[in-house]
Amino acid sequence: MKINNLNELNTPCLILDKNLLEKNCSKARKKCDEFNTILRPHVKTPKSIEVAKIALGKDVGPITVSTLEEAEYFASSGFKDITYAVCIIPAKLKRLNYIQLKYNCVIRMVIDSVIVANQIVDYSKLHSANFEILIEIDCGEGRSGLSYQDEKINEISKVFNINHYTKLLGVLAHAGHSYSTNNKKEIISISNIEREQAIASLKNFVNPKNNPPIISIGSTPTMFYAEHLKGITEVRAGIYMFWDLAQTSRGICEIDEIALTVLSSVIGHNQKKGKILIDAGALALSKDISANNFMPEAGYGLVCDPNTALPYEGLNISEVHQEHGSINIDNTSWFDKLPIGSLVRILPNHACLTCAAYSNYNILENGIIVDNWSRTNGW
Amino acid sequence: MKINNLNELNTPCLILDKNLLEKNCSKARKKCDEFNTILRPHVKTPKSIEVAKIALGKDVGPITVSTLEEAEYFASSGFKDITYAVCIIPAKLKRLNYIQLKYNCVIRMVIDSVIVANQIVDYSKLHSANFEILIEIDCGEGRSGLSYQDEKINEISKVFNINHYTKLLGVLAHAGHSYSTNNKKEIISISNIEREQAIASLKNFVNPKNNPPIISIGSTPTMFYAEHLKGITEVRAGIYMFWDLAQTSRGICEIDEIALTVLSSVIGHNQKKGKILIDAGALALSKDISANNFMPEAGYGLVCDPNTALPYEGLNISEVHQEHGSINIDNTSWFDKLPIGSLVRILPNHACLTCAAYSNYNILENGIIVDNWSRTNGW
Numbered sequence: 001m002k003i004n005n006l007n008e009l010n011t012p013c014l015i016l017d018k019n020l021l022e023k024n025c026s027k028a029r030k031k032c033d034e035f036n037t038i039l040r041p042h043v044k045t046p047k048s049i050e051v052a053k054i055a056l057g058k059d060v061g062p063i064t065v066s067t068l069e070e071a072e073y074f075a076s077s078g079f080k081d082i083t084y085a086v087c088i089i090p091a092k093l094k095r096l097n098y099i100q101l102k103y104n105c106v107i108r109m110v111i112d113s114v115i116v117a118n119q120i121v122d123y124s125k126l127h128s129a130n131f132e133i134l135i136e137i138d139c140g141e142g143r144s145g146l147s148y149q150d151e152k153i154n155e156i157s158k159v160f161n162i163n164h165y166t167k168l169l170g171v172l173a174h175a176g177h178s179y180s181t182n183n184k185k186e187i188i189s190i191s192n193i194e195r196e197q198a199i200a201s202l203k204n205f206v207n208p209k210n211n212p213p214i215i216s217i218g219s220t221p222t223m224f225y226a227e228h229l230k231g232i233t234e235v236r237a238g239i240y241m242f243w244d245l246a247q248t249s250r251g252i253c254e255i256d257e258i259a260l261t262v263l264s265s266v267i268g269h270n271q272k273k274g275k276i277l278i279d280a281g282a283l284a285l286s287k288d289i290s291a292n293n294f295m296p297e298a299g300y301g302l303v304c305d306p307n308t309a310l311p312y313e314g315l316n317i318s319e320v321h322q323e324h325g326s327i328n329i330d331n332t333s334w335f336d337k338l339p340i341g342s343l344v345r346i347l348p349n350h351a352c353l354t355c356a357a358y359s360n361y362n363i364l365e366n367g368i369i370v371d372n373w374s375r376t377n378g379w
Numbered sequence: 380m381k382i383n384n385l386n387e388l389n390t391p392c393l394i395l396d397k398n399l400l401e402k403n404c405s406k407a408r409k410k411c412d413e414f415n416t417i418l419r420p421h422v423k424t425p426k427s428i429e430v431a432k433i434a435l436g437k438d439v440g441p442i443t444v445s446t447l448e449e450a451e452y453f454a455s456s457g458f459k460d461i462t463y464a465v466c467i468i469p470a471k472l473k474r475l476n477y478i479q480l481k482y483n484c485v486i487r488m489v490i491d492s493v494i495v496a497n498q499i500v501d502y503s504k505l506h507s508a509n510f511e512i513l514i515e516i517d518c519g520e521g522r523s524g525l526s527y528q529d530e531k532i533n534e535i536s537k538v539f540n541i542n543h544y545t546k547l548l549g550v551l552a553h554a555g556h557s558y559s560t561n562n563k564k565e566i567i568s569i570s571n572i573e574r575e576q577a578i579a580s581l582k583n584f585v586n587p588k589n590n591p592p593i594i595s596i597g598s599t600p601t602m603f604y605a606e607h608l609k610g611i612t613e614v615r616a617g618i619y620m621f622w623d624l625a626q627t628s629r630g631i632c633e634i635d636e637i638a639l640t641v642l643s644s645v646i647g648h649n650q651k652k653g654k655i656l657i658d659a660g661a662l663a664l665s666k667d668i669s670a671n672n673f674m675p676e677a678g679y680g681l682v683c684d685p686n687t688a689l690p691y692e693g694l695n696i697s698e699v700h701q702e703h704g705s706i707n708i709d710n711t712s713w714f715d716k717l718p719i720g721s722l723v724r725i726l727p728n729h730a731c732l733t734c735a736a737y738s739n740y741n742i743l744e745n746g747i748i749v750d751n752w753s754r755t756n757g758w
Contacts, residue, residue, distance in 0.1 A: 006609055007470065010471075010474070010758055011470075011750065011758070012758055013758065020611075025426060028522045037627075044701060044702070055480070066702045067699055067702060068389075086646065086702050086703065087646045087647045088646075088660065089644050089646050089658075089719060091386065091390075091644060091647075091719045091720060092389075095389070112647055113537060113647065113648070113719055114722075115718075115719060116719055119720075137648070138651075142651075142654075143647065143649070143654075143656065143700065143705065144646070144647045144656050147651065176700065180478045227467075265464045265466065265468050266468075266472065266525045267467075267468050267523070268466045268491055268492065269492070269518070270521065270522070270523065272521075272526065273521045275521075275522075277466070277522065277523050279468075280466065282667070282732055283732065283735050284758075285665040286665075287665060287667045287668075287732065288661070288666045302410065319557065321522065322423060322445055322731055322732070323423070323445045323446060323465050324465065324522060324523065326522065339494075340468060340492055340494060340495055341469055341470060341495075341498075350702055353661055353662065353666065353701070356734060356736060357754075357756070357757065358664050358757060359757055377736070378736065378737060378738055379389055379390070379391055379392065379663075
């Protein structure tokens with residue numbers, strides 16, 4: 001099928017295939033339904049209201065964000081139940097509280113420090129600010145969070161036991177190390193540990209109001225490969241909406257499920273060096289090459305037919321400069337197949353980073369560009 | 380000196396030291412004055428009106444851009460003499476011409492193809508559009524451009540010989556491969572070749588109007604290390620305005636000349652793993668690690684005292700996730716020196732890519748944040 005209006009777009013730009021997006025989102029919702037748990041989509045990947053609605057399958061619902069800028073953007077569009085899944089610091093409480101009050105929403109915050117717990121309590125008393133808190137549990141990634149056996153979990157929960165404005169709701173874990181393997185058994189094992197340690201971390205948790213605690217886990221691989229999610233109240237995942245080569249390279253998705261591509265134009269032929277130059281470089285694609293660990297042929301992205309988004313065999317972006325991408329070719333017939341001015345679509349390594357260079361998505365639906373959706377960026 | 384109002388900023392954000400910026404820009408202008416040539420600053424680094432004015436030392440003047448978005452942004456602020464230094468394709472002529480007409484400016488375009496030359500002539504006749512053109516010369520980088528001996532230079536110049544609307548003005552070369560070495564002698568040699576081949580490329584150049592041709596060359600290293608620039612009419616360079624670790628690592632600048640840093644907050648202490656977590660990750664810093672070729676200790680950036688912007692010995696960003704940066708420490712005293720909530724400044728690998736995640740600069744002048752300058756992004 002030929003997309004008749006692709007050539008009306010300025011290149012480089014993002015193309016988001018709505019049909020694939022809907023399929024990907026519906027699959028994740030079904031998975032969480034089967035596991036009898038709530039999906040709280042991580043909107044740090046799309047940073048778009050329209051995409052978040054498709055991820056939820058409804059107009060509003062619980063979401064996860066990675067910045068307060070995202071929190072404000074989504075809150076201003078009516079999202080009321082937001083988890084900010086990066087550890088808070090006291091300097092950010094003022095803005096967080098401002099967003100909560102302005103938009104009548106809740107932005108749950110995450111902590112892993114007794115000191116910060118006390119600072120939150122102090123702030124909440126001083127400003128009569130209502131806060132909801134989760135303790136971050138490190139289930140093996142070794143980034144932020146406390147070990148599930150750490151006695152600080154008990155200490156933190158005691159800090160909130162005596163305060164009226166703050167509610168300690170539960171725990172949050174993220175098995176980000178599930179991205180470091182392409183072995184299904186290992187991912188299953190990581191998923192089991194993520195679930196078990198999140199639940200076990202509650203042993204020393206003092207829950208003043210005796211409400212059932214929130215146990216939030218998630219990463220796209222551990223969600224899709226989970227054996228079960230018994231005891232888990234919600235799952236956070238994001239990249240499944242778009243997919244990308246990093247996920248394909250780890251066997252988590254198929255190449256023809258990737259909904260997000262960069263549309264680019266051929267701007268030059270270097271016949272001496274056997275290179276095709278395109279107008280998508282380091283800014284348009286990002287310098288993330290994380291797919292290459294398990295897919296060394298990915299380069300800075302796979303070069304695809306603009307209509308089908310299926311890779312041209314053997315063509316990748318081998319080098320990037322700020323605004324130039326270079327495709328090394330081993331057969332000069334590519335110069336005829338891809339004349340200067342022709343379009344290609346690029347499958348990105350890491351959609352979250354690639355998208356961040358753009359302010360909007362061009363929406364492809366049933367073989368035609370039908371719409372343009374904005375996204376937010378920055379902090 | 381303590382910067383008293385740093386803690387009023389939302390982190391992560393960009394800090395631009397105006398005093399250093401002015402010093403860096405003045406040094407480059409002086410260099411071009413000594414060489415008796417014109418400096419045409421490449422604004423793809425700052426993408427900011429205020430920075431461009433400082434680079435020029437006056438309110439308007441000749442600039443180089445890397446996207447038509449930049450061209451439009453600068454044209455809308457009164458810049459009339461713009462070179463778009465990435466090969467044009469016919470699909471972009473409409474927008475280029477629109478900007479020229481709307482803002483009464485000239486956007487010189489660059490080509491390296493006979494076919495595109497003919498397409499430009501066809502377009503210009505059909506739309507009575509006035510275009511100015513330079514032929515790109517590849518002086519050794521092996522990216523875009525024609526070899527200085529390529530007979531296509533002659534063919535292209537003949538295409539424009541017979542057209543009234545288009546003016547072929549000269550040639551443009553960019554020794555981007557000067558970034559691939561930290562050896563001063565090699566850079567001098569590359570600079571000599573850039574100059575010589577740019578001049579030699581005019582041998583077969585047909586100049587219908589017998590005007591002296593434009594011979595535009597440039598990269599920051601080849602400008603500063605040039606032995607002379609006799610015969611060169613203008614120099615394009617950009618990164619010298621801000622500098623970055625990639626340039627420091629190649630010996631082109633000193634660390635205390637870098638004007639651009641990322642301000643970030645400590646958001647966590649992972650005591651088990653010996654890590655300090657900050658709120659500047661892959662988006663806030665970019666995944667460019669190009670300084671590491673010659674400065675393996677650079678990591679994703681060097682961690683600095685927030686007041687002096689001088690590196691803390693042995694501290695770099697060793698790992699990045701979308702919104703997390705990790706600093707591996709070998710001495711737990713860093714946990715005391717950098718408590719949660721404290722500020723650090725990060726020297727970036729590649730300022731052009733780091734800046735692209737932000738919409739503005741916080742301007743530091745004489746030890747205080749005094750202003751906020753916007754920048755453009757995207758295409």
